[in-house]
Amino acid sequence: MSALTNDHRTRFLQLALRADALRFGEFTLKSGRTSPYFFNAGRFDSGAALASLASCYADAMDxxxxxxxxxxxxxxxxxPLATALACEYARRGRDLPLAFNRKEAKAHxxxxxxxxxxxxxxxxxxxxxxxxxxxxxxEALAIIEAAGGTPAGIVIALDRQERVREDLPVSAAQSVAHEHGIPVVAVAGLDDLLAFAGExxxxxxxRDALLAYRARYGIL
Structure with a gap:
C-alpha cells in the first residue's frame, strides 16, 4: 500500500473529493461490476479545478x-486535460506543443x-x-503513429488497478503498457485511495468496501 509519500497524490484525491469527481456508494460500471467508488473527471469543470488538476499531472510526470x-x-x-497541462507547463517555463483529435474527420x-x-x-x-x-x-496511439509521432507514454488521473477480466490478472493500464511498450503514469491509484481513506x-x-473490492478484482 502506498504511504502517499508523493504529495501530488494527496492533492489530487482531495481535489477530486471537493469537485465531486470522486464519489463513494454503489455504482454499476460499464464492465457490469458494482464498485464502491466512482471517478468522473468531467466534474473538474472550472478553471481553478482544472489548473489544480494539471499541477497534479505535471508533478506526477516529473x-x-x-x-x-x-x-x-x-x-x-x-x-481539456491536455490543454490545461500545456498551460501548467508553460507556467513552469516549458512551452510544449499541443495536439488533439476529432472524433470524426473534417472534410472542409x-x-x-x-x-x-x-x-x-x-x-x-x-x-x-x-x-x-x-x-x-x-485509437490515439494509431493516430499518433500514422502522423509520424512516437508514443512516449500515457498519463492518467486515476488507475483503478483492477483486472480487465476475471481470467486476466492484469489491469487495463498494464495491458496497454505491455502491448505497446510505453509507460503509463497515474496521478494516483486504488492503493493510494485506500491509504488516503485510512487516514x-x-x-x-x-475503506472496508474498498478493501473488499480490491480483494475481488484487484491486481497483485
Whole structure:
C-alpha cells in the first residue's frame, strides 16, 4: 500500500473529493461490476479545478521522469486535460506543443482528424482521465503513429488497478503498457485511495468496501 509519500497524490484525491469527481456508494460500471467508488473527471469543470488538476499531472510526470516533446489529448475528455497541462507547463517555463483529435474527420477547411501542432518527429505524451477497456488509447496511439509521432507514454488521473477480466490478472493500464511498450503514469491509484481513506476520518467507513473490492478484482 502506498504511504502517499508523493504529495501530488494527496492533492489530487482531495481535489477530486471537493469537485465531486470522486464519489463513494454503489455504482454499476460499464464492465457490469458494482464498485464502491466512482471517478468522473468531467466534474473538474472550472478553471481553478482544472489548473489544480494539471499541477497534479505535471508533478506526477516529473516524478516519473518520462521524456516527451508534445502533449496529445484524445477526444473528448483528453482535450481539456491536455490543454490545461500545456498551460501548467508553460507556467513552469516549458512551452510544449499541443495536439488533439476529432472524433470524426473534417472534410472542409483544414480537414483531417488532427488539430494543433504537427506530431511528426515528436515524442508524444497522451493525456487522459482513465484507462478502462483501452479502446480510446489504442485509437490515439494509431493516430499518433500514422502522423509520424512516437508514443512516449500515457498519463492518467486515476488507475483503478483492477483486472480487465476475471481470467486476466492484469489491469487495463498494464495491458496497454505491455502491448505497446510505453509507460503509463497515474496521478494516483486504488492503493493510494485506500491509504488516503485510512487516514481520513470522513472516509474510514468506505475503506472496508474498498478493501473488499480490491480483494475481488484487484491486481497483485
Amino acid at each position: 516524478a516519473a521522469s518520462v521524456p516527451f516533446d508534445l502533449l496529445f489529448g484524445p477526444a473528448y475528455k483528453g482535450i 477547411g483544414e480537414g483531417g482528424s488532427l488539430i494543433g501542432a504537427p506530431l511528426g518527429g515528436k515524442r508524444v505524451l497522451i493525456v487522459d482521465d482513465v484507462i478502462t477497456a483501452g479502446t480510446a488509447i489504442r 481520513s476520518t470522513e472516509l474510514c467507513d468506505c
